[in-house]
Structures are given as C-alpha cells and as structure tokens.
Amino acid sequence: MQDHAIRLGVIGTGLAVERLHWPALQRLKHEYTITAFANHSRPKAEHFANYAGVSMDDYAEDYRDLLGRSDLDAVLISLPIPMNYPVTKAALEAGKHVICEKPAGIDDAEGRKFIELIETFQDLIVLITENSFYQDTARLARSLIDKGALGRLHLASWRTVSQLVPKAGEFSSTPWRHDPGYEGGPHLDAGVHHTAIIRLLCGDVSHVSGVTQDANTTHGGPSDLSLNLKFVSGAVGNYTAGYPELAVPKEPNDLRLYGTEGVMSFGYRQLTVSRPEEPDAVYRTGQVDGGHFNAFVNFFEAIRLGEPVVGTVAQTFRNMQIVLDGLESARRGVVRAIDPYPSELSATALPLWSPVRSDPLFDNPDYVTVEHG
Template sequence: MNPIRLGLIGTGLAVEHLHWPALRQMTDRFVVTAFADRSAEQGRRFAALSGLDPARGTTDHRELLARDDIDAVLVSVPIPVLYGIARDALAAGKHLLCEKPTGTDEEQARAFLDLEREFPGRVVLVGENYFYRDDIRHARALLDDGAIGKLHLMAYRRAGQMVPREGRFNSTPWRQRPQYRGGVHLDAGVHDIAQIRMLCGEVARVHGVVQWANSTIDSPSDLALNLTFASGAIGNYTACYSEVPVPAEPNDMRLYGTEGVLVLSGPQEERRVTLTRADGTTRTDVFRGIDNGYFAELCDFADAVRLGEPVVGTIAQSVANMRIVLAALDSADRAAVVALEVSGEGGVPLWRPRGADGLFEGLPGRHQISEE
C-alpha cells in the first residue's frame, strides 16, 4: 500500500522529540508532504531538522488543509487551540491524529465527542501514548492472565522538580500560565490517569486535594487523589511538581493482588515490570530503547486509515482520562467525594501489533526477562 500522505500542524517540541523520531522510521506507512507552524522561525527550524523542503511549510494551517496531497494530519499545538484546529482538519476531509487532552474543560470535552458524530467517515486518534507503551501493555497482559489474582490496592507516585528550562516542555509560556483547568495535571497528569485506567479499570469515585506550591506555574503543583474502582479495588495517586530540587524518588506504580504484586518502575531508558508471586519468586521484564509508545500509536493510526481497523486511542478514551482529572479538581474545590459515570464499553482495549503473535513484534526497543 502507498504511504499515507501526512501533514503536520504544529512542529514544536512534541513533534521534534516525540513524533518525528518515530515517523522517520516509518517511511513505508507515512510520507510528510507539508507542515504548518504559526511561527515561521520554528517552521524553518523543523525543516532543517527533518530535511524537508522549507517550501512545504506555511504559517497558516488552513492553507495546509486546502492541499489535495494530504490524506491525514497530525495536530500538535497548544491545548487551548486544539479543538478548533482538530475540527478544521475533519471538516477539510482529513483523517486526524490529535495530541491530548481533549480540550481545556468539560465543555470542550463534550465538543470533541460531538466530532465523532459529525464526521463519521474520518479516523480520529487522540494521542495517548501510554496506551501503546510496551511496559504498560506487558503489565496489562500479565494482569489479564491473572498473574496477581484479584487487584485490591493500587499505589502510584509521581514526584520531581518542575521549573522552566530552555528546550524543555515546561519552558513554553502557555504551560507556565495555562488557559486550561488544572494546568500540569490536565496536561501531563492525563498520562498517569491513562496508565491507571489501563491497569486498574474504570474509576467510580475520587476524593482529591491540591496544593499551590510552585511559583513558576500558575496552577496547582500537588495533587493527592484517592480512588475507588468499579471492580471494588482502591488506590492512591500522588503527583508533585516541585519548585525546589527533589531527592531521588521511586516514582513507581505498585499493584497489590490476592496472589501477587506487580511493580512498574524505572526511567524511560530502562523501564521495569516486576512480578512478585505468592511463593516469593519474582520475574522482572526490562525494556530498553522503547520510545514511550509513539511508534505503536502511529501504527494503530496507519492501520485505521489504510485498513479500517478500530483505534485504541479514541476520543471517548481520552475524555475518560480527562474527566478523572476534572473530577479530582471538583473534589478538591468541594472538599467532597465525587462520583463518575462508569462507561459500559469495557475499559481500555489492549493494543497488539496487527498480525503479530506477541506484543512487541516490529516495534523499536529491547525486552529482557529475568527470573529469580
């Protein structure tokens, strides 16, 4: 099959560091035919980085959408303008891979959901890469196989320093002074919520509290969240984006079951999934060189556009992640437990490479197993 002719709307840090490294490995699936960035300087920077002809660039995304040599677009722009550009792309007849989250608040989340009904012939994937990350998918497969029995407790910790540094995601002014509810917890926190839903199932109730303890961001820096899952399991999620340096933190997720414990830990360079069984034996799966799921996410999008396959990262799945963050903020505002409507769709599906027997065929990175 011919490669999908892809247009890029937004060529900043997310495209430079996350999407483009995957796309340049996928020339059998995608060819980038044009790109748009409202900053002409950034457009020139991306052209130099990618080797694309600068003449294929524009500062007006509508000019890109008017081209007839584009089948699909990747939209990676600041959160406050995501919805408008996403809708423009669908109205122009393009398939859409859109960065998360689905808007700035509940109203925009509902508007995103309406896009599926308004443009039923288009493929839409909202880029929640944690749904596609190798270590998380492997942990999910272990849980599905009953490796720890029935889950009864989840503990997940995320803590580190967050101050603006040139070339980092937190250096962008729209993240320092966010025009979307919850700031960093809606931007970065939805990834952690995606992991929680992927491994623990749907959330029925939340009770959250927040702190404002970082003067470099105009949003809550800390969130402590108790969760009750539809399965009856309970859990705690703690996120701290500190202004001061933070000592080395475990920053792991621990899942306690009736027949074992599963721990997800480690930095991106070496992620680990450790299973401790009821008899005390352990198995550790180590993942090196994985790309956090961006390659797999693009595979899912390509299969949907070319072959009509369903995607895992639907608008509805992204909205479900977002609504847990919003419910946590509501709970903090009201000092009360907030109930969520539990979807009847059965949670997050486990993505596998199309036509593969296992979880990792054809994907970048290395996987090693150690038994003790």
C-alpha cells in the same frame, strides 16, 4: 488507490514533534510522507524543515492554508492544549484524518464537544496520541494482569513528585505551560499519562476525591494533587502527583498494584512481579519510545485496514475526567462519581492494543528480557 504512504500534514512543529513524533515517523517511512507543515513561527518551521528533510515550499504559516491542500490524507496536530479541539474540528471539516496530541479538550465541556465532533465525522479517523496506551511496558503489564499474575487487584498506589521549573529547551519552558489556559496545569498536561496507565492496568475509576495545593509559582494550576480512587472492579487506590518548585530527593515513582496473588511494581520501562513462593520477576522490553511509534502504527492500520483506534477521544476524555473530577472534588469538598459518558464504565475499560502487523512485544520472544531474583 490507498497503496501510497499516508500523506501527512504536520500542524505545529515544536518540541513534541522533534522529540516524540518525528523519531517515530522516521521509522515509518513506508507508512507516512510528510507533505506539508504549519507553524505560526517561521524560524521553528525552518528548524523542522531542516531536521525532517522537507522543503519550505510545503510550509504554511497558517494551518488553515495547510488544511486547504487536496494532497493531504491526514494531519498531526501538536499544539498547545487549548488548540486541540478547534484545530481538530477544522481538520475534520476539511476532510482529513487526525492524529492529535492529548488531552482531548481543555475541560469537561470541551471534552464532550470533542466526542460529539468525532461522531459527526464517522468516516474519518481521529486518534489522540495518548502514548501511554501504546507503551510496550504498559501493554506487557496489562497482558500479565489479564493472565492473572496478580489475582484480584485490591489496592493501587502511585506517588510521583518531581521538581517542575522552566528549563531551557525542555517542555517545561514552553510559554503556554506557565499560563496554560486550561484547568489543572501540569496535572492535565502530564498527569493524564498517569491516569491513562492507571486505567489501562486497573480499569475505569468510578469515584474520585481530591485535595490540591499550590506550591509552584512557575507553572499554572495546582502543584500538588492527591486523588483517592474507587475502581469499577472494587479495588481502591491513591494517585499523588507533586510538581513543586523545589528540587526533591530521589523518589520511588513506581505504580504499585497489590493483588490477592501477587504485587506489581510498574516503573519506567521496567516492571517487577512478586508472587509468593516464586522469585521476583523483573521484565524489561526493547521498546523504542514512549509509545508514539505504536500510536502511529495504530493510526495507519485504522486508516488502511479499518482497525479500531485504541487512543480514541472518548478514552482520553476518561483519563481527563479523573483529573478534572479530582480538581472539582478538591474545590467543592465532595467525593465525585465519574459520569460514565459516553458509555458505561468498565473494569477492563481499555482494550489491550496489538497491531495487525507483527508486534515485537508478543511475537518476538527476545524482545522482553526477564530476570529472576
């Protein structure tokens, strides 16, 4: 009965679908068919119908009409953050599997409700598209760390500072980001990708302390956030993210991981491992996108083959917790211990995702290029 492609309803057809999801779905035509789509704005829906080659007959202005269709297996939810929880809830109640943009809720309370929700619908798959979990360079980094490339990690450091002002046609311009309706502004929107990478490579954070500063009038939430981190492993680290209004000069913007046997510099689609007595090794992968393709593969294999989901609600909630507890730490002037809900914190918090189908990263020797120098 399950031989057909997954019949997907797309709820929200904005920039994230155009830039992130549709390019992945295009490469997965045997796995997914777009059966229906919803947007409160008809012009945006028409734009989507046009580039995705779907018929306006399958359009619904109200996502609840879409959920009422019996010919849908699953929905993709790509809406402003405050919609993630209520629309996922409605979709599960309608019996649909869900793949939903991050983060899992607007705050700690809603994140916990989100986890309880999926426990209620155990027969349905819910995957939060935290693409960083699935990014090939990140998976490669994790596999090198697992093999001992760095020895014992003792220090992690990441500073990322870049101008954030509304630019027409970019994510920065979407109105809900200026008055976001959730705490943390860009740190909960963009920053959770960074905490996802940090958790994938360093394990869970046990304690966080933060300082914040407001220096951007064009976005909601504090612009600067600096978090000191204690990891379950015993390592420590700092994550400093700045989204100022002013343009800043070129920044290094790499995560550095310092171990007793090596140092890793993790950048965008490139990583370098430096070990004593060895030439530096620069790795580049052939990855096709920021991880969305792989997320859809995981979603497909979870539905069809019963494979575990890596981007679970609980895992993406953990990414949020680092930001939210950091913000709370800054407000209250205290160090926060992360509440290990819904399960124990772990030094290898996140499984390293690998698909059942052939994985170019680990199965194709030509997929990763290495330069020594």
